[in-house]
Amino acid sequence: MSLLENADSLPRPMLDKCLQAVNLWRKQIEKGNTMHLYRTHTCGALRAENIDEQVRVSGWVHRKRDHGGLLFIDLRDHYGLTQLVIEPSSPHFALAEQIRAESVIRADGKVVARDDEARNPNLPTGDIEVYLSELEILSETGDLPLPVFGEPDYPEDIRLRYRFLDLRRDSLHRNIVLRSDIISWLRQRMTADGFREYQTPILTASSPEGARDFLVPSRIHPGKFYALPQAPQQFKQLLMVAGFDRYFQIAPCFRDEDARADRSPGEFYQLDLEMSFVTQEDVFACVEPVLRDLFRAFGNGKRVTENFPRIPYAEAMQKYGSDKPDLRIPIEMQDVTPAFDGSDFKIFANMIAKDKRVRVWAVPAKTGGSRAFCDRMNSWAQGEGQPGLGYIFFREGEGAGPLAKNIGPERTEKIRTQLGLEDGDAVFFCAGVPKAFAEFAGRARNRIGAELELIDADQFAFCWIVDFPMFETDETTGKLDFSHNPFSMPQGGMEALESKDPIDILGHQYDIVCNGIELSSGAIRNHKPEIMLKAFAIAGYSAEVVEQEFGGMLNAFRYGAPPHGGIAPGVDRIVMLLAEQENLREVVAFPMNQQAEDLLMQAPAPVSNAQLRELHIRPSLPKTTPTDEPVKE
């Protein structure tokens, strides 16, 4: 049964299919029929039990070792490597010597046991080799712009231009297979959990909120445009209104925004899901086991959070300085304002006296208690545009550093006991209005965790962030706006909207975070038109505008809409985490570059004037590129 390399790791149906195919070829051979045109075995299949069999294999010439009197070829396909041996007496020796790496060949030969000292324990097929009797070149290669053998870093543009070569390389090849396996697993699991995959339109209407849309001009309706969906948000809610109860989709999403290492330009995928008649707890109870089991299945034995802690947004900001905390870092910040209030450290004391909102947060740094480390953090902070990063470090039973001197031993000791610090530890301080410095404090926390190697990397640390505020004030304009999704239900419903200060209203809105990466956002939706109109009114949108922009969905809610909610974990980021990759391009088969160009397929590209005329489009190009010729005939 060990016909296929890594047979154990293959899903059962896939393994059965492969075995069926192999058996079919076998039967043909036994009947004396001609061999399969290309192969009786894959390059990962042959083992000691195949010794003396006459076999046929096809694949790429991975590596050639020419001893003059003896020639070895490593033949590679999707499944593995098999060593071919060609002796000088072979009529094909001369041809075999000529073959270049990455040519595709078909080879017939006899499976032979390797001598003890010639065995290669690093290869699943390393106990045998195939003595070549027939050789056919199926496809030749020219000069390679990118070697397939070996895995050093290569320039992105060359990797992307020759993506078909890059994808042959082992690590990338495995990442793409992993992605496929993950998506397949998710589909099976979601279906088993009572969800059905419903497709939603790719050509749809532009939405005024959120990211920039990709637009598609209409031929039939001059001057009008379709938009590619930023997410199937409204459609999945309409499916709930239509009574389908549980929806999911491996959904393509399109946003015309600039790329990042962890953000594809243009398009990405979500495990989009929505459920009817659910509370926030129901969504958690459904999604949490899916992600936990997925990460256990594909996480290479790393620990996965058993029960995802639920951290209110405000608490996350206070403890971690982030709404996507990396919980692998065992650092929690604390408010130590009283220790500085009225102290002789005048900078902080005066700030506190002047403004009631000012707080001092402490970032404890276990094992960071050396002047060298503290100074390094301080200059890092200055490099981040901060005035500095005050610190105390503890040694010989007392606090040291300029700050400790200023506030005195009593207050220093109070800080030490509050944070549970000891000799050899340090603590850093950020002061100001929390909203202004929380994000920097969070980065300091990450930095400290990384520098002191406090991160426990052998785990996937999940959490829910809950109780997001519905509204926030824009720092520059002072205008009130939705802080997240305008379609989510405010906690407390209409009553909260009518009675509370908008800034204090929380939403039934939640994120899933893993190792400091935001995997998804979700919400219990606002399915009541009157509450939605009220929420939009608070954010400054008139009923007319809301009716005009979201009329379709609003109207649907006037004909019997179930309470519903959902979430949409990002597939690309999940695969990144499980493949342990820092860059999205390592887990996408055919990615675009940072300028949103497909270097392999040459997109975007000019189109003919005839095509443009049909679409009633005439380009109006920026004057800065007069030499461009964006239109071909």
Next chain:
RNA sequence: GGGGGUGUAGCUCAGUUGGUUAGAGCGCUGGCCUGUCACGCCAGAGGCCGCGGGUUCGAGUCCCGUCACUCCCGCCA
């Protein structure tokens, strides 16, 4: 839209304070080699030093501009 980094052989890189003929490894070509699995040994070909301008007796090296790639900020409900 803004900021940082990089750009030298097909590929990965080195190149001193500005100094005469720009190097190495992989790959390629030729030769030798019967147990390699990063095979080994010998020889050879291969360079608009991203592009344009400037400083200088002299520029791969310094300056200005520009292009390409990349990372980050803005942006991403």
